[in-house]
């Protein structure tokens with residue numbers, strides 16, 4: 046039986062859900078939080094409690110926003126003829142950092158997984174097709190992770206895009222196999238954009 050008070054054990058269990066945090070680290074974080082002032086703890090917990098009320102995905106493109114207007118799909122200075130498909134709203138920020146892309150984004154969400162038998166939601170596909178047609182998009186850049194799931198989803202979507210007569214390109218140059226976009230440095234990602242290939 047652990048001597049640690051159960052309230053603290055519950056906190057440790059929550060902290061362990063974070064990526065890269067094992068039991069020892071979670072324990073250290075929990076004890077560290079005990080040293081915070083009441084005020085700081087309240088601010089921190091309120092921030093977490095209201096996170097999804099304040100930040101939510103744009104119903105059009107899926108990018109995150111905290112105001113009614115979307116800074117991506119409602120920004121008229123962007124190029125509406127090119128669209129970049131990403132699997133997570135988080136990928137936008139790494140791509141924006143490269144300054145190599147000025148088009149629109151579309152968040153696909155969970156990728157197709159042949160091993161887990163997961164396919165792409167039909168509603169997701171319908172939404173994408175409607176958006177491509179409404180905006181008269183000329184080129185779609187597929188910017189998924191270089192993994193089995195990323196490759197399978199890219200191939201599936203390429204077939205859709207071919208049938209719609211839209212040019213499909215994919216980030217290629219410089220991306221190591223098995224790499225996740227948010228672990229790649231900006232220089233490599235910028236090169237991947239510039240060297241994108243028709244596939």
Ligand SMILES: [Zn+2]
Nearest residue numbers: 103106115118
């Ligand atoms: Zn948007």
